[in-house]
Amino acid sequence: MSEAIAEVKEVFREIMLHVLECEDELILELNDPGLKEAVRRHFENLRSQLAKVYVRKLRKEYEREIKAFSERLDVTFLPSKLIPRPPRSRDRARTWIERLSSILENYEEAIKQLRKKAS
Amino acid sequence: MPSNPPIEKVLEELRSGKIAGETKITMECLDAIASSTVYSNAKRPEDFEHEIAEYLALFLRERPRLILLANAARYLLNEVKQGIEKGLSVTELKKLVTLKAMDFNKSMRAAIDKIGEIGARYIEDGDVILTHGASTTVLSILAKAKEEGKSIQVLVTEARPEFQGRILAMALADLGISTTLIVDSAHYYYMKKVHKVVLGATAICPNGCIVGRVGTGAVALAAHEHRVKVYVAANTQKITAEVAFAEEASHERGDPSWVLPQEESRRLGIFVANPAYDITPPEYVSLIITERGAVPPQGVILIAKEIYGWPLVTFKAADFFEYLA
DSSP: OOHHHHHHHHHHHHHHHHHHHHHHHHHHHOOOHHHHHHHHHHHHHHHHHHHHHHHHHHHHHHHHHHHHHHHHHHHHTHHHHHSOOOOTTSOHHHHHHHHHHHHHHTHHHHHHHHHHHHO | OOOOHHHHHHHHHHHHTOSOSHHHHHHHHHHHHHHHGGGOOOOSHHHHHHHHHHHHHHHHHHSTTOHHHHHHHHHHHHHHHHHHHTTOOHHHHHHHHHHHHHHHHHHHHHHHHHHHHHHHTTOOTTOEEEEESOOHHHHHHHHHHHHTTOOOEEEEEOOTTTTHHHHHHHHHHHTTOEEEEEOGGGHHHHHTTOSEEEEEOSEEOTTSOEEEETTHHHHHHHHHHTTOEEEEEOOGGGBOSOTHHHHHHHTOBOOGGGTSOHHHHHHHTOOOOOBOEEEEOGGGOSEEEETTEEEOGGGHHHHHHHHHOSSOOOOSHHHHHHHHO
């Protein structure tokens, strides 16, 4: 779990605790059972709205992490994903030497090009 | 300086970044030098030498850190100088420059095969070999050893953060060589099982120091401690006369975003360092395998002397322009 997700969880926990405290205090102040029930329903609605915001926020953070992770995977599995194996009929050692040579010559640009081609 | 279209064209391409990659740049510059001789108005051989040196200086000013280009320049100037000593005329020198420029380009291609041939002699059947990152010369040696019917096992480090080792591992496996990919930090763990270490190099200093992909030094040190032989495979065009290059290269940094995305490192308040090269002292290297033969690191200077003449012309900024003056 990343710090961003932990932070979202922590902030939401604090907000919920605060909301619950407010609800308890308000209900203690009231004597009318009808009013108490209305406040409870109101707060329940508020908590449900907050939970929706929380889930949305959390999902966004997870998606961001998954995206970053997939980008890393692209690098991790780079050779097998991006570089095709030379055909059997050719001098494969020579082809590999040439291929490696051209990739290493200008590595970052070569990777960019290979990714573009793959996508 | 007289107008010279081939030189101007390549200079323009260098400035705009249209040509990239050390080999490609060097080949284009040499081709331009070869074509430039047609436009030369030099009357005396010395004027011609000066003209060629001036063109090379212009290229080197655009790409001062390209060892290959500096070596090509050093090689051409040495050949011209020797030609003048032999009493060649300007016309003969023009032919010589064109021929030598083509020779240098050809030798760059041939060197890898020759290194493979020489290096494979040092590989024995049943050897467990460790290599760090990816190098075409190392691939050439291992492919040749396999072709000769030797059964070898190769351990390849990933070379984080760019994972270049994975490309080499894929190539080796595709060639039918038993290959194990290991994380960089595992080299010490495996060293006791290793018979030989074969490494590539970015540059070789005249004193035998190896400038290599970061981590090369650590692998060589671990091998040295385990009494495992370390072979460095590199063509002679990687020998640099610019001793300061090693120092400069050791300060060069790779893109930190390979390690951690920039936005993430900023958010966490972390400074990310990604050194590109390190320097391996000659004591940790058993042999340097070049296309001219295998020599101990201390013998590099002899090869350099043979190819580039003596004393070695340095091309570092002021030195070079002083030389021209």
